[in-house]
Amino acid sequence: MTAAATTRLVDSARRIAPLAWPVFVGQVAVLAFSTVDTVMVARYSALDLAALAVGAAAYITIFVGFMGMVLAIGPIAGQLFGAQKTEAAGAQLHQAIWVALGLSALGSALLLMPAPFLYAAQAKPEVAEKVQAYLGYLALALPPSLIFQAFRGFNTAVSRPKVVMALQLGALALKVPLNALFIYGLPALHVPAMGAAGCGLASAIAMWAQLAIAWWVLRRDPFYAPFGLHVTRLDKPHWPSLKELLRLGIPMGLSILIEVTGFTFMAIFISRLGTTEVAGHQLAANLVSLMFMMPLGIANATTTLVAQSIGAGRHADAQRLGWHGLQIGAIVATVLGTTVYLLREPVLRAYTNNAVIVAAAMPLLAFVAIFHVADATQTVAAFVMRAYRVATAPMVIYAVALWGVGLGGGYVLAFNLTGLTPEPLLGAQGFWAASVTGLVLSGVGLCALMAWVLRHKTGR
Template sequence: MSDQITAAPSVAAETISSRASWIAELRATFTLAWPLVIAQLAQNALHTTDVILLGWLGSSYLAAGTLAVTFLMPFLVGGVGLVGAVAPLVAQARGSRDIKAVRRIVRQGCWAAIALAMVLVPIVLQIRPIFGLLGQDPAATLMAETFIQIAAWSLFPALGIIAFRSLLSAFDATRAILIITVLGVLLNAAIAYVLIFGHFGIPRLELRGAAIATLVTNIAMFLMMVGYVLRHRRLKRFHVLARFWKPDWFRFREIFRIGTPIGLTVLAEVGLFTAAALLMGRLGTDEVAAHAIALQCASMAFMVPLGLGIAATVRVGTAYGRSDPEGVRKAGWTAFVLGTGFMALTCTLFLTMGPSIVTLFLDPHVPENANALALAATFLVVAGVFQLVDGAQVTAAHALRGLSDTKIPMVLAIFGYWAVGLPIAYILGFVVGWRGVGIWIGLAAGLAFVAVVLVTRFALRERLGLMRAR
């Protein structure tokens, strides 16, 4: 009897302790993630600013700028994915309290950024022959080339930013990332406005002005991040630039081993949406416009689970580094619940207010917009369901990255996007005749497949040997 009396308070105490630890994890994840979410939204605003300003010059400038940015983006996002491997590696080093490893990982992350940019910039500069092979309009190609000739060099600071941003994320300094990104948006808008239109006695540079603004802004953001790391009391002890020339080939290879699958996964996802846009182009102008509206809405909502996913990489990686399986479990599932919970809200918003949302993009009083608005509202219904699986797959993928598990998730993601999503989109869109709705259902199906397999993989992480000793 006495054993039962003493056991009951013990069980209650364990329950309270477990609940408190989940709440603490929730608080830690949210604190880490919210500046990253806003920073991701601000990062989008960098390109949006250029698009708006170039649109003021005229449709030909807007088209050329859009072509140039569309061409540059796959190289940038692939590089960002690769150098982003610094984040889980630094988080794991932090968890194991290995200060020397932190310095070496960040240093080799900078090396990787430089090496990758040296490979990518010469390719990006070949925009004219590449666009010629793709049958793009020669006049638009020449205008786009004037932008790329300058903007291509922004790959060096842009990829360097990722190495230092990974360090800041791993040590919970995400507010600094937010402040630097917002300052970058403001700086880019000011420089672009002055240079594009030629104010204050400066020559009117048009597309070249936008490109110079992009390059200068990325250099300024990189220098701000480096300065913050070198001066911050918690981070300067790592001496990340000490003996910068000294190689650490093991960690250099490790960044490419973990980061290459991440970069290829991101490229596969970007490629899927590019292919969907091309399929929409076969249906008509209204379908393309409606697709762009629905995709913009989905992309804005996606920034929240993406920020939570980056936080999950750090939280899972830190727990993994200190050999804490329970910490890994709580960090991964907390980010998953927060991400899918937010997407459930946007799903409800898209399902109930879709017709009102799309009028923010096209004037409903113009008769020519009626069909595009109706299509966009319909696409948003599918995008609502799409939100749930998109939030699940991105948080699961980032949680697995915290365990340095990237190769198998890459294979699963590419299969889901290209062997499941795209064929279903084509069959439903063109064979069955559901047109744009069928294409969006295909996108949702591909993401749903990836979400299921990646969430399952995280759930079975110990059985699959992902929690083996580092």
């Protein structure tokens, strides 16, 4: 890399960093919800931890796909903001809330009927009962969670991620004591110990509180005045705007759904192998999810700047930022992935003192460095293409690589369907090996597609 190229990369990093770090901190706070759940329930009982793994997989499967649809507001509002069409950008928030409300009704109904997930996991009756109680409370948490995603997407689009970060940290601060109260109980206040179900109740309370404060911020902060937002009522549904949100949001949501379910369905299938196997996977999965927040912050910041540059007609700047965001994400992921791999044993012991669960998770972290670099690369590439409103082709790549190779291949290896699986790849390790392969393939495919999109959009 020449000195001039290095200087340009550093300049891009200086533009990306102020937007990336609040997203990173905020998303770590969001992930800390599940981390806190995992750590606290792991110390409560292995049975509740198994129920948490299955229930969390079911909730995430529903939430993330719908979240992706709502977050289509980001590139749309970002381009409008870059073009200085502030009122048009503000109007997108109301339309995104309508999308969130409709999806909330469907999602909450699915959470109250978890039979398909329980069947896929072949959950034992005692686990199934706990899963149902946990998801029942999360059905109450879904509506405020999805509506908040509209608020989050809008603020990211207009370069105001610190507000979202503050609210996410506040929700976490409320979640921790509520978790302790409802998981372990407090006889003095006649609060029973609820185990995994207590996590769901704590999340529901925290999410409604977070949404209430977000509404108050929209009402009181003068920053939002130029956007023409009405906080006492929703604008009527505007069908052209809803159509555009869904045109971009459906493939975005499906892409995120494929990406996440390629991972969460691992937990459901691994649960068939026993409580210890799924508990070990839960720790490893939570760790790589925590690591993912750094490239996710970089990807969010990059797509914001790219979308704003497109709206302002600065196409060369958009192209340069896209490539630099990809390079920065890969470099950071390489350093972080290598560090965690070298320190994997003490990191796992920070989760639990149960030597059996640590032993089950340890082999899975052998895949972490390659997994993380591939995950970071494909994520940044996908986000850059969303800034250009390209989402359908990435969805197809995800389906083939993550579902076909990752999940399908992992099932074949883990359960030795061909009779040819070597001993080290039986069980959970087979799923992780196939998942890494799928992520590498998706990274290669998405980077190639990104190169084509950038050349096509800029004429280079």
